[in-house]
Amino acid sequence: MPTAGATAPDPDPATKEQPVSTDDPNATTHTAEGATSLPAAAEQLLATAMASSARRAGQTLIPGAHAPLKQTLLALGAGASLDEHESPTAATLQVLHGKVRLGAGKAETTLSVGDFAPIPPVRHHLDAIEDAVVLLTAVQLR
Numbered sequence: 001m002p003t004a005g006a007t008a009p010d011p012d013p014a015t016k017e018q019p020v021s022t023d024d025p026n027a028t029t030h031t032a033e034g035a036t037s038l039p040a041a042a043e044q045l046l047a048t049a050m051a052s053s054a055r056r057a058g059q060t061l062i063p064g065a066h067a068p069l070k071q072t073l074l075a076l077g078a079g080a081s082l083d084e085h086e087s088p089t090a091a092t093l094q095v096l097h098g099k100v101r102l103g104a105g106k107a108e109t110t111l112s113v114g115d116f117a118p119i120p121p122v123r124h125h126l127d128a129i130e131d132a133v134v135l136l137t138a139v140q141l142r
Helices: 038-051
Strands: 056-062 069-076 081-085 090-097 099-104 107-112 116-118 124-128 132-139
Touching: 038 056, 038 069, 038 090, 038 132, 069 081, 069 124, 090 099, 090 107, 099 132
Parallel strands: none
Antiparallel strands: 056 069, 069 132, 081 124, 090 116, 090 132, 099 107, 099 124
16 A cells, blocks of 8 residues: 555635645554554544644545545544535545535535535535544546
């Protein structure tokens, strides 16, 4: 399994703040077998998000460059958002911690720990109702 790299969501155009990305080679979220402990990674990423002025952070678990599957942990402090953006691929969202609101147009869905939902194939946004960590899974359609 490749070493987990790090990415961050696009900067928030409203605030021009750059979210924090994590790429700590000393991070302890990987087991000896190369698996990732999602609870440990979520806890660590949420701490990173809370320490950033943007109150959000992201970590790519499975790299997406030229790969058909990309999985990214996103952490958002309560009140933080990912502004409306395009959905270029088929994608799902799973809430690992907290509560979020996924919105597309006038439709909004509140998701809590354990909830899993498809991301609409239209412009959408994500708001943290509480401190939250989500697992975004995106598939590159060819």
